[in-house]
Amino acid sequence: MNSLFYLLIEIFILLFILLLGIFYVFSLIAAVYSAPYVGSRKRDIQDMLALAQIRPGMKVLELGSGKGSLCVLSGQKGACALGLEINPVLVVYSKMLSLMHGAGRRARFKWVNFWKFKLPADTEVVYLYLLPEYMSRVWYKLERELKPGTRVISNGFVFKNQKICQKQGNASLYIL
Numbered sequence: 001m002n003s004l005f006y007l008l009i010e011i012f013i014l015l016f017i018l019l020l021g022i023f024y025v026f027s028l029i030a031a032v033y034s035a036p037y038v039g040s041r042k043r044d045i046q047d048m049l050a051l052a053q054i055r056p057g058m059k060v061l062e063l064g065s066g067k068g069s070l071c072v073l074s075g076q077k078g079a080c081a082l083g084l085e086i087n088p089v090l091v092v093y094s095k096m097l098s099l100m101h102g103a104g105r106r107a108r109f110k111w112v113n114f115w116k117f118k119l120p121a122d123t124e125v126v127y128l129y130l131l132p133e134y135m136s137r138v139w140y141k142l143e144r145e146l147k148p149g150t151r152v153i154s155n156g157f158v159f160k161n162q163k164i165c166q167k168q169g170n171a172s173l174y175i176l
Ligand SMILES: C[S@@+](CC[C@H](N)C(=O)[O-])C[C@H]1O[C@@H](n2cnc3c(N)ncnc32)[C@H](O)[C@@H]1O
Pocket: 026, 027, 030, 031, 033, 034, 035, 036, 037, 038, 039, 040, 062, 063, 064, 065, 066, 067, 070, 084, 085, 086, 087, 090, 112, 113, 114, 115, 128, 129, 130, 155
């Protein structure tokens, strides 16, 4: 009985170390592609939600959804949210968060590199919080794949040469 207990503890610790290892490896990959994981602060999330003006049924997309809070909160407000995330540990976490908050069908998450993913053309709101050096490339992708009128909300960093339609705290709203 005692040895079974220790075996279970060892398996738990090994799994934990494995998950941590996967998380850090994918954080490095994410940093190379667009940004490592740094979650938006609660206040910034509230500002982004305010700028989004979510209505029931609205199609919301997050590029690099981190631990999924923004998509889950949007789902709770009635939106159909899709988070694209390169780090599988964060995708699993987001899916659990979504289920726990009863937003399972309204906030979905995909393990993908968003650069290689064709964005759904019916998207109405896009959230992002990425490094400044990737912003122009992101804008180019958004313009090519989404329709005019889509609301784009960036936390922290701005799109150079694009007009900010509204600002709230650190979040800026652009209209495609
Ligand atoms: C600065 S964090 C922001 C997380 C979340 N959006 C938030 O505001 O709390 C950037 C996120 O983008 C993810 N990411 C970076 N490059 C990506 C890519 N090419 N495809 C999908 N996710 C990516 C990272 O793993 C990380 O979770």
